[in-house]
Amino acid sequence: MNTLWRKAFRDFWQERARTTLVVLAIALGISAFAAVLSSYAILTRELDQGYLATNPASAVLRVDSADDDLVKAILQNPEVSDAEPRRTISGQIKAGPMQWRNLVLFVVQDYGNIRVSKLVPESGAWPPATGEILIERDAFQVARANIGEAVTVKTANGVEQPLVISGSVHDVGQAQARMENIVYGYINLATLAQLGEEPRLNQLNILVARNRFDEAHIRRVVSDVEALIKSRGHEVLRVEIPRPGKHPHSDLTGILLLAMSSFGLFVLVLSGILVINLLTAMMASQVRQIGVMKAIGGTRRAIAGIYFGQALFLGIAAVIVSIPLGIVGSRALCRYMAYFLNFDINSFAVPFWVYLLVALVGIAAPLIAAAYPVWRGTATPVRVALSDFGLSQTNFGASAFDRALARIGGKFSLIALAIRNSFRRRARLVLTLLTLTAGGLFFLAALNVRSSMINTLDHMFGLRKFDLTVGFANPYEFEKIQKAVSNTPGIKRAEGWFTTEGLHGPDRLGIVALPPDTRLLEFDIIEGRKLMPGDTDAIVINTALAGRDPKMRVGESVTLRIGGDEKAWRIVGLAREAFSPTPVGYIPLTGMVNSLRLAFDNPDPNSISVLKTELDRNLEQQGVRARASSTKSESRYGFDQHMLMIYVFLIITSAIVGGVGGLGLMTTMSLNVLERRREMGVMRALGATPRVIWLMIVAEGMVIGLLSWAIAALLAWPISKLVGDSLVQVMFRSGLDFTFEPVGLVIWLLVSISLSALASFLPAWKASRTTVREALAYE
């Protein structure tokens, strides 16, 4: 190691407390980046691998009935490697006196020979015997039941039947039961018969033989299979081709983690500011040394090499600290995400490219941050550098701003000093404020986004004037249902709707047919008008549908295929639907209904539960079986869970950014103290007690904290709106009804003051302990 490297290392060692702070701050940024990047690598790999291990169906065909003969015929096609018949049926489940919960039942013919979309037994019995039901492991919380307990199950056309929960399974391909508020159950054909349903299968899970990830190929094979099924006299009701090889949540997870990665990079940029502060101060304190080195033959490049060497030390040290931290963080994040997405992680192995990228970014960031201070510091001409008088001399008082500052403080010299001192090193102040303000902005954004989300959801659910939705398995005349409704006291208003799927070209969309003069749904019309009595071919589209096709505009005509019929519809209105990524068109109801919307006199959960039971009974008396139902609060629960995730993410972000800000302030204060050591010696010589010195420095830190709070308060509104809109846009493709949370300002004020007092405590304590002689002798 030559003397240049030795100098680089020892200078840092001499400033080890400050160096440690900066290393910690950079490490925090790199750790966050490493944690998220590792999680991205692990989760996308494990999610897809775990999903692929189940042999997910290349296509799911809903048919009128599927038997072994049909399966054998399909398997004759060499392009089909496997085909398995199943049935999916919706119903309701009840444990003990609990209210009915929505249930999706999967009927499997042979649990011993599942080859496509495999299930993984978790605990209890396998396979389920007749009269038994297995529950998806994530759905136990929704079912509020345990293995061994008896539950009552009813399907759309069957009877109420007690079943025993005999075990749990893991069904990787299903959306998280807690989020969907649905119970997934698994039974055999005999149990299906016990439930009063016809024991037949009506779904074919197809696995293509080759090019499994080629969607076009899958479509070609499925088209052949479809033709074969039809040629054998069967009806194909629907074809679903999931994204080949990708877990349904793979993209969402990727987007979320990439958003988090960019946050990690942001923290790294902020920690780079600390490097700028540290190296600027270090170079300023070494101006004369730089002059000497130049005088004895050091070129600018050679001298710059010393300081870049120091930045390299910072980067390497930070990477060494942050990689284990990042791995720990990534494991925690992976576990959380795996729990959230209901899948298992078999290996936490981090790919080599992650280490490489983290090391590169971690080492490059301080080097980039060092570029300006080093370039500037080494530019000082030798003569100027050699005649440097030291650091304590700054030109405070030269500008009009300084003179204006000199009028602040009044009789309180300590406050005056604190305010004026904080403005002495303005570039450093600006950089420090950047990190602290960023922390404040994230915190305020977290609170504002949260309250805006609540506001938006309140608004969204406020437009829904119904308290309960009841879905039926079959369409009915509304008059039939009306009787059951009339016999149920406590119902304020009831409307029958028809919800189904439509096709616009190859694209699916939701269709809601409702009374044109509906009083249970208010449209948030942003263009055109709502449906009106007398409308026959009018359609109101939601923002998601309008966003999908630029031709979907008010005044235009659109041809839709609904239930096999094609018809042209006139777009009369565009309705805003926040948090609804599903394209939906609202049309006037004609004829039968398949769901019911109900508003109650007393919409509290207990009353709703009682009324629902009574309504179910009255509907049964009319020969109408409810397939599924959900209350307004149940519908909102899933939204709240998604919102909670964004909120938690923002709060963690603000804590990390605030941490970097605090470390930044600590570095700044320690540099300020170092540079003014002689000045403090003078003050001590003039009679200032150590306590006064201590107070003065803490007050200076608090002035900086207050300044950062003020800037954050000013910027909070636009930034919060931007952050909220961007996040919700990514997740739900919609905007927010923005609302500002004033209490956030008070909380962040207290946090800022506490954080700045805490950050300046140590430098202040050290300064107050320096003896007068030491302080005066400092050069």
Added chain:
Amino acid sequence: MISLQQVNKTYETPAGKFSALKDIDLEILSGQFVGIVGKSGSGKSTLLNMVAGIDRPSAGSVAVAGTEIQSLSENKLAAWRGRNVGFVFQFFQLLPTLTAAENVMLPMDFSKTIALRERRKRAVSLLERVGVGVQADKLPATLSGGEQQRVAIARALANEPPLVLADEPTGNLDSVTAGAILDLFRDMANKGTTVVIATHEADIARVIDRRIEISDGKLLHQ
């Protein structure tokens, strides 16, 4: 060895223009030990800086060992200085985080004129030559002023420069130590090195070959 022709140096100050050097013509031969004597602010340090290429003349030319140094870029000047000039400062200016030996090795690391494995050996030998060999591995803060200045002289000799410049090298030392330091410079000159020192002390006549007096930026006596 050194040739200054019609050298002028003017600084812009808030109070207006200040002429630090006025129409300086000066020739110094190889191996001479020259003392530039003058009061504080007389221009002697500026003159020394011109010769070292630390500062550039506003007008005129400075040639050292045949090189017109004012035409060199900052980087080339630094490299040139490393090979041709040894500089000794009044306040020693040793780098505080490097040991005495490492301070001496620093110019060798910059210039790379001496093989890497030879540098330490040469640094210790130079330190021994100036009488502080035993302090080779000590940090500057643990050395006395005289010892630090000796280390600074050893550092100036690191690349065997033909020219050594010293700005008030004894200004911060007691008289006994100052005498010993001047003897070191005399010894250097005796071995063929051109030595130029700037000082405000008049009693250096016993060691120097030539005395140049400067006042208000003008040479009074050569």
